[in-house]
Structure formats: structure tokens, C-alpha cells
Amino acid sequence: MSETPVLSEPHVLFQLGETSYGIRSRFVQQMEMIEHVTPVPNAPPFVEGVVLSRGRVIPAINLRLRFGFEKIPYDLRTRLIIVHADGRTVGLIVDAAREFVTIPAEAIQPPPESIAGLSGRFLEGIATLDKRLVLILDVNAVLELAEAISTA
Numbered sequence: 460m461s462e463t464p465v466l467s468e469p470h471v472l473f474q475l476g477e478t479s480y481g482i483r484s485r486f487v488q489q490m491e492m493i494e495h496v497t498p499v500p501n502a503p504p505f506v507e508g509v510v511l512s513r514g515r516v517i518p519a520i521n522l523r524l525r526f527g528f529e530k531i532p533y534d535l536r537t538r539l540i541i542v543h544a545d546g547r548t549v550g551l552i553v554d555a556a557r558e559f560v561t562i563p564a565e566a567i568q569p570p571p572e573s574i575a576g577l578s579g580r581f582l583e584g585i586a587t588l589d590k591r592l593v594l595i596l597d598v599n600a601v602l603e604l605a606e607a608i609s610t611a
Contacts, residue, residue, distance in 0.1 A: 467563040473556035519550040
């Protein structure tokens, strides 16, 4: 039996600075406002700490810092996106997240090879929605990073 290719898939869109990112909604468990992040000693700068979400302690990664943007204070738009894949769960702190869209498979292209380094490793593709570009996040790459941190 062969798998039928996915023609389109729902995504959660979020903002970091002026850039729109997308994450496949099948990986998103929930989204919530940031209430309290408990710092963890000796963690890398982009690991804000851990959060308590629905009775679970979850590592919280500030994607703004992870992608090399400057840190900004949290505000009412800041969101924690709890993602889960391959048995791993992590919270992604983003500037804003409010949009859900279905992105057709043909609208997603692989990232250009010229995007090198760490930030390119986290991209699954680039989607064109109307006249807007959306960078599609590779959740597994982000979660591998979180696992490497937790075992270090």
C-alpha cells in the first residue's frame, strides 16, 4: 500500500519580528499566553527555562533568540506554542500567533540552498500565500535541538 500524498495541510502561522512562519498544525498541542517561565541554570541563552502547562513541565525555547533576533519583552501578543513530535514536547515562545491556514502542497517550495547555517536547518520549506512568504518550520529539527539541550 502506498501513501496518498497530502494535497494541503492546516498550519498555525506565527510571527517573529516582521517575518511570518508556519508550523504544521498536527504538531501543535496548544497555544497559550506566557504566564511564568522558570529559568534553568546553565541553559543556553535561547532556552528561557521551563513552564508548567496543564500539569506538565515543558522546556521553553525563545525562537527569537534561537534565530539570532534581539530579545524583546513579552507583551499581550506573545504566545507559547506547545509542539509535540516523536515523543518529545517543547514550548516555542513567539512574538504572536493567531492565524490558522490551509497551505496547498504546491505552494510550498524547498528552502534555497543558499540559506546555510543553523537557521536554514530549521526550515522545511517556504510557502507563498497570496503575496506573502511564509517560512515553514521543521519541527523535528527544533525538537532535536531541545533533546540535545536536555541531555547535555
